[in-house]
Amino acid sequence: MNRWPTPEALNQASLEEALREWSGLGYNRRCRYLRECARIITEQQGGTVPGTPEELLQLPGIGAYTAGAIACFAYNYPAIFIETNIRTVVLHCFFQDQEGVKDVELIPILDAALDRENPRKWYWALMDYGAALKKITVNPGRRSAHYTKQSRFEGSFRQRRGRIIKSLVTQGPADAEALHIRTGIEETDLYEALQALEKESMVAEAGGMYQISELHGFE
Secondary structure (H helix, E strand, O other): OOOOOOHHHHHOOOHHHHHHHHOOOOOHHHHHHHHHHHHHHHHHOOOOOOOOHHHHOOOOOOOHHHHHHHHHHHHOOOOOOOOHHHHHHHHHHHOOOOOOEOHHHHHHHHHHHOOOOOHHHHHHHHHHHHHHHHHHOOOHHHHEOOOOOOOOOOOOHHHHHHHHHHHHHHHOOEEHHHHHHHHOOOHHHHHHHHHHHHHOOOEEEEOOEEEEOOOOOOO
16 A cells, blocks of 8 residues: 555556565455556546446456445445455344345345445444454354355465465566476476466466566456
């Protein structure tokens, strides 16, 4: 936020620079989406982040929750959206004896209860309440049809991808052999991860050397 406080500023940075700053903040794909959003907002929307969910959904990497959350928290727009703590509250209050509840069943309740004059404050309270509920009762979110537990990170495909990206942004371009030495990833797993990263335009290969891609767009 300090280094690139506006879409225009982030658009001027290379993906490699952005990934270097992003390190430790989660999925590297999200950084690429964020930078691509900055490019589109700068080049096509006059540098202004859209203020409605419908407009935000047109940007790469933004789904229903993110679009609603940005519109609400940035612009106080009365969007209807669901995340884990919001889901927890509605399940706790309205579906105590039901299992496998779908989000589509929660939306009418949120729509009816929403404070349309100050949705930002209302959602802040709702999310805080949901976080508190998880500390004092069995997590109601487990009764959602969408409840999943994230798989173990250690030794995962996600971890291998992350190691490759970290190596390229901190130590520069490399061929597969050098990446194997740098990351400790076995050859078969390394090529699998590299293929996935190339397909997503995160990494580019030329003459056997791999580097962070600067291509726009996503497959």
